[in-house]
Amino acid sequence: MKxxxxxxxxxxxxxxxAACSNGTTNNTETAESTTTSESVDLNALELPQLExxxxxxxxxxxxxTGEGTIKIKLFPDLAPKAVENFMTHAKDGYYDGxxxxxxxxxxxxxxxxxxxxxxxxxxxxxxxxxxxxSNQLYHIxxxxxxxxxxxxxxxxxxxYIVQNDQDVSDGLAIQHYPQKIIDAYKNGGTPNLDFNYTxxxxxxxxxxxxxxxxxxxxxxxxTGEDSTPVDPVKIEKITIIQEAK
Numbered sequence: 659m660k661x662x663x664x665x666x667x668x669x670x671x672x673x674x675x676a677a678c679s680n681g682t683t684n685n686t687e688t689a690e691s692t693t694t695s696e697s698v699d700l701n702a703l704e705l706p707q708l709e710x711x712x713x714x715x716x717x718x719x720x721x722x723t724g725e726g727t728i729k730i731k732l733f734p735d736l737a738p739k740a741v742e743n744f745m746t747h748a749k750d751g752y753y754d755g756x757x758x759x760x761x762x763x764x765x766x767x768x769x770x771x772x773x774x775x776x777x778x779x780x781x782x783x784x785x786x787x788x789x790x791x792s793n794q795l796y797h798i799x800x801x802x803x804x805x806x807x808x809x810x811x812x813x814x815x816x817x818y819i820v821q822n823d824q825d826v827s828d829g830l831a832i833q834h835y836p837q838k839i840i841d842a843y844k845n846g847g848t849p850n851l852d853f854n855y856t857x858x859x860x861x862x863x864x865x866x867x868x869x870x871x872x873x874x875x876x877x878x879x880x881t882g883e884d885s886t887p888v889d890p891v892k893i894e895k896i897t898i899i900q901e902a903k
Contacts, residue, residue: 700836703794706733707801707860708838717745718900721864723758724891725871728819728864730802734902737790737858740804740813744858746782747815748896757890760879763872764824765848768805769893770816775880779815786812795857796839799823799846800868802859819861821872822846 712718717732734741747753752772759776760768771779781787788811789804797803797820805816823846830840830849843849861868874887 698793700793700834701838703836705794705836705838706731706736707795707798707857708842710862712862712900714903716900717741717898717902718862719745719748720897720899722894722897723867723871724894726864726867728867729862729899730859731862732802732859732902733795736792736795737856739787740790740856740858743781743783743787743813743815744817745898745901749898751895752815753893754895755892757892758871758887759890760818760885761872761874761876761887762883762885764822765872766818766820766822767868767871768816768818770805772815774890775886776816781814786814789813789854790856790858791853792857796835796842797848797851797855797857798839798842798860800861800865801847801857802861803851804856804858806855813856819868820846820848820851821868822848823869 706713706716712731715735717734719730719732721728721730732741732744747770753770756769756772757774758767758769759771759774768776771777773779786806786809789806795801799820799822801820803818803820804813805818806812806814825844826847826849827840827843830843831837835843835849871891874889874891876884877886877888878884879886
């Protein structure tokens with residue numbers, strides 16, 4: 659059974675890459691996914707990723723890596739299972755010594771796999787869990803999200819941080835995005851992953867560290883993708899700074 663779970667986890671890298679490499683297909687999927695929100699005034703929604711002040715209902719962690727520290731806030735009200743999973747793993751030291759095993763500059767950095775190759779990891783429940791999609795959370799630059807395979811309920815321990823810093827805001831207005839999120843996408847992100855993956859946090863300090871990790875020299879992975887770091891950066895530890903009230 660464990661081997662099957664690992665095989666699903668291995669598909670994570672393929673799915674993430676495919677989701678970003680075919681703009682036409684995924685833009686269509688995103689538009690279809692958001693049609694139910696047309697009657698909602700999206701511009702009136704709270705958008706916690708854009709708030710500079712840390713709120714009482716947010717968790718905050720510091721991820722210490724070999725390249726520096728990344729400070730991240732998490733949103734348990736909007737993605738409760740993903741946040742509980744990440745926070746519990748962090749407290750238990752599950753991520754200590756784990757590498758960013760997959761990095762693609764102008765896309766994202768991916769980690770959270772104890773195997774170090776994208777084939778491992780599990781949730782705190784010992785089985786995968788499903789996506790938590792919110793129209794208040796988006797794949798803007800610095801977003802923290804859950805990796806998954808093409809199978810349902812396949813989120814485990816792997817996560818990624820969106821690194822792209824290029825303007826990707828074109829065409830989002832007709833897809834019913836909040837204007838503030840469209841503006842945020844001018845600073846980078848991967849909108850074609852929206853509504854398909856669970857965003858559960860946002861980097862609030864240390865994007866220079868994320869950029870440095872993404873710029874690492876890479877070689878071909880087992881799938882042939884040029885994304886395996888020659889000298890992978892490790893997560894030394896994750897410290898809990900604040901727990902939501």
